[in-house]
Each structure stands twice: as C-alpha cells, then as structure tokens.
Amino acid sequence: MAPILDIRNLYKNYGTTEVLKDINVSIESGEFLVLVGPSGCGKSTLLNCIAGLEPISGGTLAIAGEDMTDVSPKDRDIAMVFQSYALYPTMSVAKNITFGMKVRGVDSATQERKLAEVARQLQIEPLLNRRPGQLSGGQRQRVAMGRALVRDPKLFLFDEPLSNLDAKLRVEMRTEIKALHQNLGASMVYVTHDQIEAMTLATKIVVMKGGVIQQIGSPSEIYNRPANLFVADFMGSPAMNLIPARAQGNGSGTRIEIAREGGEPIVLTDARARDLPEDVIVGLRPEDIAEPGFRHGEAVQEASCKIDIVEPAGADTYVMTHLGGKPVTARLHSETEAAPGATHTFAFDLSKVSYFEPESGRRLN
Known part of the structure; x- marks a missing residue:
C-alpha cells in the first residue's frame, strides 16, 4: 500500500530565496507526523505546500498514491485546522460545522448524522446553537476541529492549533487531539514550535531548521539519539x-x-x-x-x-x-x-x- 503522504525532493523558492531545500518525508496511513522547529524554519510553508495553498518549486507530492503536485486544494481530500480557528461569526456552531458539507451537496440526513457524531466526540453538544463570539478559545478550537472531522478526509492538517490557548487549556486540548487520533486512526500532519507538543503527540517527528530537515524519527529516537547539536539542544525541556x-x-x-x-x-x-x-x-x-x-x-x-x-x-x-x-x-x-x-x-x-x-x-x- 502506498504511503498516505509521500514527499520527494521538494523545493520551495520565493524569487531567489530558497525556503525549503530537498525535503523528503513520507508517512503511512494512521501515523501522526509533527513538523517542529523554531520560527522561520519552513514548517508552516511545508504544511501549506501539502495543502496546495503554496505551489512547490521542485519535486513531487503524493497523497494516498496519487500525484498532487499540481492539484488544487479542494481536490486533495484534506481537512485543515488553522491557528486562527477561521469560524464564520454569524453562523451557529452547528452551521459552522456543516457548512462545508452543505456546499459540497451532502444530503441533510448525512449532515445531521455526522454533526451528531462529531459533537459527541468533541463534547460540544450543548454549544451547537451558540455563535463563535459566545465561545471560549478552547471551545472555538473544538468547533474548528469538528468542521475538519466531518469531512472524513484522507489527511488532517493542523497549523499550530493550540498556540492561542492558555497553558492549562493547551494541555487539555493536546490530550483531546491525542485521543482523537487514537480513536479515529486518522492520518495527521501537525505543525508546532513547541517541542513538548511534538514529543507527546507524534508517532513520527520531523525536526527542521532553515528549510532543511535535521532529523526524522520517533519521539524516542529524537530524544535519545539526536542527530546533531541543534536537535539535541532544541528537543527536550530542559534541553540536553x-x-x-x-x-x-x-x-x-x-x-x-x-x-x-x-x-x-x-x-x-x-x-x-x-x-x-x-x-x-x-x-x-x-x-x-x-x-x-x-x-x-x-x-x-x-x-x-x-x-x-x-x-x-x-x-x-x-x-x-x-x-x-x-x-x-x-x-x-x-x-x-x-x-x-x-x-x-x-x-x-x-x-x-x-x-x-x-x-x-x-x-x-
């Protein structure tokens, strides 16, 4: 079976500036891949390339065995959860979650069934009639996740989804995302600058610096056998x-x-x-x-x-x-x-x- 995500020799340039350099990474179905590194390392750019929001300058990108290098975002069968939530302020929670299905022509019965399933999973059933302005940051993030979950896509993409939350809520949401992955068996790619998030969530970690992959491995491999001084210093709290x-x-x-x-x-x-x-x-x-x-x-x-x-x-x-x-x-x-x-x-x-x-x-x- 082909990897759910397979990136080969990917480059990304802005003019003469090379921001991603010879990226090679793949994950199997059901894996949780975390892209981690300091600000400016290229992790969010790489996520945008996977989503199709940024065209790549070289190399190939395949999802579930299909070449997606030049395919538009809407045809990649992905769902993305953003740092900013990106909810419609005038719509209820229920309508925010089902809006994408409605646009795609999904029948009402299926919309209601998927909404009920996701609301139960995320424990947001009492919130379905509220609007985003009536929700806390953590509740808004759950709604954003719910909107992605009803898609049932091949690949979930998370762009620093917890960075706007306070420390306690960030820990709680991290646990929920981990539980969701275990329960759904979904394939996920997650961007963060927080190495604690990377260690606790990932089945596979990609450590990046300056647009270059420094090491790929399990959390245990990254922690116990860092490939170089940068990885050793960056991964771990306190650092090595x-x-x-x-x-x-x-x-x-x-x-x-x-x-x-x-x-x-x-x-x-x-x-x-x-x-x-x-x-x-x-x-x-x-x-x-x-x-x-x-x-x-x-x-x-x-x-x-x-x-x-x-x-x-x-x-x-x-x-x-x-x-x-x-x-x-x-x-x-x-x-x-x-x-x-x-x-x-x-x-x-x-x-x-x-x-x-x-x-x-x-x-x-």
Whole structure:
C-alpha cells in the first residue's frame, strides 16, 4: 500500500530565496507526523505546500498514491485546522460545522448524522446553537476541529492549533487531539514550535531548521539519539546538556576530561566509546545527571561540582552548575539536600551519553 503522504525532493523558492531545500518525508496511513522547529524554519510553508495553498518549486507530492503536485486544494481530500480557528461569526456552531458539507451537496440526513457524531466526540453538544463570539478559545478550537472531522478526509492538517490557548487549556486540548487520533486512526500532519507538543503527540517527528530537515524519527529516537547539536539542544525541556570535553583513548575505553570551575577537571571513563576526536561535545540529559544511588550500573560514575542555582519543581528539583565553561542542569529528586554555593556529588550515567563533533555538530556515536 502506498504511503498516505509521500514527499520527494521538494523545493520551495520565493524569487531567489530558497525556503525549503530537498525535503523528503513520507508517512503511512494512521501515523501522526509533527513538523517542529523554531520560527522561520519552513514548517508552516511545508504544511501549506501539502495543502496546495503554496505551489512547490521542485519535486513531487503524493497523497494516498496519487500525484498532487499540481492539484488544487479542494481536490486533495484534506481537512485543515488553522491557528486562527477561521469560524464564520454569524453562523451557529452547528452551521459552522456543516457548512462545508452543505456546499459540497451532502444530503441533510448525512449532515445531521455526522454533526451528531462529531459533537459527541468533541463534547460540544450543548454549544451547537451558540455563535463563535459566545465561545471560549478552547471551545472555538473544538468547533474548528469538528468542521475538519466531518469531512472524513484522507489527511488532517493542523497549523499550530493550540498556540492561542492558555497553558492549562493547551494541555487539555493536546490530550483531546491525542485521543482523537487514537480513536479515529486518522492520518495527521501537525505543525508546532513547541517541542513538548511534538514529543507527546507524534508517532513520527520531523525536526527542521532553515528549510532543511535535521532529523526524522520517533519521539524516542529524537530524544535519545539526536542527530546533531541543534536537535539535541532544541528537543527536550530542559534541553540536553552539551559539555565541551577532551577525549583520550586508553585500554579500558576512552578517558573523558571535563573542566570544572575552581578545581581539578572531572575525569570519567566511558568503556563503550571508541575513536573519538580529542575535542568533543558530551551530551547528557538532565535526568542522566542524578543523585548518587538513584542510578546503577557500570556506566554510572560520580563526581563533585559546586552548585550555582537550585530550582524546586514539585516532584523534581533542577540544579545548575558549570562544567566545561557551560551551564549544566541536573534533575534531582524533590528531597535533595543540594544548596546554592555548596559542593554536591552527582552520578553521571554514561550509558545515556551522546557525543558530538564540535565544528560540524554531527553525532559521533
């Protein structure tokens, strides 16, 4: 069976400015693809190219095995949910949801049946007679989603649909979208700059920067094995610690030397690492720098560092220190005795370490 979406060697130019460069990505039916990256990376432009709202400058784009490169948006069998909701202010919720079906000549009985199904799924049944001006932001977003759902399209496209909502409502709507995907088994492409949204919603993530795909993978792959320094720094909250170090091979693996403020360097030995360059960036997630006793195994090694800042965060406490001339964050348990200005012992879990080449930023292991 052909992928539900298949993009090959796609380019997009505005005059002489190249905004999308050799994009290759495909998803199977039922997958949830998230395009993520900082502002200006090209993710919304790519979504618009998929929708047909922007013509592409090169390459091909197929939906469900059919070439859609030059097909108009109305003939692509897609439904789009916008950041701005794009609801008709003079129409009721029910009419907003059914308007597209009415225009397409769908019979009244089918309109009513689909409206009832979607209203039940989105829990907006009491709102059907209201107008958009009488709804909260979250309710408007549900209506916008309902209008897309009644289409029953081959592909759903979401353009930063939660960015206008407050933090609490954003979490609630994120959960609803996840549940919708699981219940419907629908194919979805979702644009966001929020890497937490990307990690929680996606079955597949595309990380973009400057119109170029940096990495494609599952949330676990992106988080645990970032392809380069940009992905390592962008994906994760707090971000991965990226610590300059010196590496030297020896009989038992590789000696990793990390400068420490006001004292001798930290020396760690990675028995798995081989053939690292002398200058290297050591990547460790905050949770992989923990309290002694909370991590076990041959790869766990301890070292002491002076604490700069302590940030309690409920179940966790984030502790900042400096290593290799860079700020480093450790994720400790809530009852830690770590205090600003004190020296504290940390357990470094080298089984989770990533190594990067400093100049190119590429992953080495």
